[in-house]
Amino acid sequence: MKRFVYIVVIILVLCVATFSFVKYADSERDRNRSNDGVQPRDEFLTDNPHVGAPPLSKSSTNAPYTSKSSEDILLINTKNPLPKDYRPEKLVNLYNQRIKHFQLAKTDIEVSEDVYQAMDAMFAAAQKDGVRGFIITSGYRSRGEQKMVFSISADGFAAKPGESEHETGLAFDVIAYGNESFELTPQFEWLAKHCAEYGFIIRYPKGKEDVTGVPFEPWHYRYVGTPHAKEIMDKGITLEEYLEQQ
Ligand SMILES: [Zn+2]
Structure with missing residues (x-):
């Protein structure tokens, strides 16, 4: 037992x-x-896409344009037209996005995805500073659309087909609600001061007509990425002059 x-x-x-x-x-x-x-899923649910998220590789198609070197910046002017077979990077229709910080003049305005992200952040910051009433009037234009814009515009006012930044999806035009001359608005004042922080430049500045070949356009913004934009705007130079210095 x-x-x-x-x-x-x-x-x-x-x-x-x-x-x-x-x-x-x-x-x-x-x-x-x-x-x-x-990482636990919650760490990705933050307003800042760079917190908690793995670094984007340079080869990724979603890589931010800011990671590009100056050699990758497209220079488009009468001497440097786009190739005939040029295809823009992925475009998004602004009307289909849940935009809150600016308005649209029409429902078919498209820009590249990177540009939309930068615009959204920029106009959100403007709104936070109490500056509202931005209306986007133009973004991407196909070669055919640029042909039409050129044909109905006064001589020298619109770029020839193949010579417009609008054919890349990297540029947009903006006006201010209720104002005729954008140059005199608080909206322009804010953009001139802050656009570079979000990767944009005033592509055709005042007093640089002889370099760009284009009259001053306070409404036209071109995306080049933050480091490049800051240097261009801080120095008060054009994209042509910046790329020459590289
Ligand atoms: Zn424009």
């Missing part, structure tokens, strides 16, 4: 030991899994 009790006790001890070991192994596995480099 004593021997029987012994055997039962030994079996019980073995059972408890095995159960404890299995539990320990399970918890170790869970711990390792959470350290695999996979």
